[in-house]
Amino acid sequence: MINGEINMKVNIAGVEFKNPVMVGSGTFGSGMEYSEFVDLNRLGAVVTKGVANIPWPGNPTPRVVETCGGMLNAIGLQNPGIDTFIERDLEFLKDYDTRVIVNVCGKTVEDYLEVVERLSDKAVDMLEINVSCPNVKEGAIAFGQKADALYDITDKIKKVAAQPVIMKLSPNVTDITEMAKAAEAAGADAVSLINTLTAMKIDIHKRTFALANKTGGLSGPAIKPVAVRMVYQVAQSVRIPVIGMGGIANAEDALEFIMAGASAVAVGAMNFHDPYTTLKVIDGIKEYMEKYGINDINELTGCVG
């Protein structure tokens, strides 16, 4: 049915990935813990948990709670800071033949720029800028909910970044295409979406919020149809590549995102459900291509558009 090899390679902003399957930032650490289950060499990319210029303690507990078909988290971007990240996490990742995308967070524009500059001469393939975490009081989503603020931070980061820049977008906006257009206009090389949806759960037995932070970000299969719709809308409105994510549990889900216009996809919360999800998605996409006689994964990108 198929002549020759199946091509699963994708190219985003000049960076070639062996396949389009990545992990969602914050669900996989820097890969150390999951490397006990998953051969990281098989992944398209490891996308690290957000890292700031200094260590962040994150939010009080409880930080996570399950909801129907999903979960809420309000970790609050706990991270060890860029020094430890470079010495430990990037050193660990050097031993693997996979692309490394570092998620960058900050409270101020200067915080972001400091991290971006520190990474300029490091073994990092791309930067993903977190302007969409809903769980911190300063920074992050504050830069991602207004088009002019997003334009401004993207522009400043692009001026100092040595690697291609992905802006990670929030679904907690009136029109996500406005944000994607602002990122593109400021020179972003790609956009990734969606981050979590701001949500709340009440513990009726304790008569209080299930999370100490009161609100958290909803992720998991519950958000997938929203995410697919937003990926489609964004892919229709910008020329830069789109990385799609939101509740991907299997290859069928990943293919929906790709057909909606995503050049690559990320598995997030479902890593918690099954540490092998990424590998099953990769194998499942290949099986789909074999079944339907698709030689090149890129033929499927945006095919419904």
Added chain:
Amino acid sequence: MSKVKETAVIISQDKLTEDIYSMWINTRIANEAVPGQFVSVYTKDKTRLLPRPISICETWGSHSLRIVYRIAGEGTKEFSTYKAGDSIDILGPLGNGFPLKNDGPAILIGGGIGIPPMLELAKRLDCDKTIVLGYRNAETFLDKELEEHGRIVIATDDGSAGIKGNVIDAINRTGISGSIIYACGPTPMLKGVKAYALGQGIEAYISMEERMACGVGACLGCVCESVKTDDHSKVNNKRICKDGPVFHVSEVVL
């Protein structure tokens, strides 16, 4: 063997009290599990995506592992409907476990659903042991099995069995002494254990719990406050699932 996720087969399931169940599972996780470690158990209902962290009660041979759990919600309620021969997805062994120090005498303290890990610990500790068990009421569980491994002292909230009061009340009233404490139970109990251990100058290890997501140390959902800056997090947070669940009392803020 490192951590594995596998579809295992249930050997047997028994109801111990109104809401406490005991399940034996045929799994190779049993081979390397140590007392104080836990397993992640997954529901078949895929609308519930997070695993339930459940402590290992005991192991037998290389392939039999027992969990004793309380029905705390819909997920554990689903587990309680499983029968012998059914499959169950589990991942483990997770976390560190209790250090086995045989110079004793040891005081093992379990409160409520913190009691199960005390069974394998009691089996493996080769020293004089007093096992203090705290229950809500006379509906006790595992006490008869624990009796084979040490002296048992029971405390109940309502006084319907053993000493009326909590585990520390029971220790004070019976004049138990020891050179090391191992404890697992709700946070208020652990606070009491910590205060008692520090007051008496007794070394103590406590097993903590928190809502978890990944169970393997990646998501940073289940942290607790550490006394010193933690080497992994670089802040005063330790991961209960990975750095714990067992901590020396002096390591953590309660």
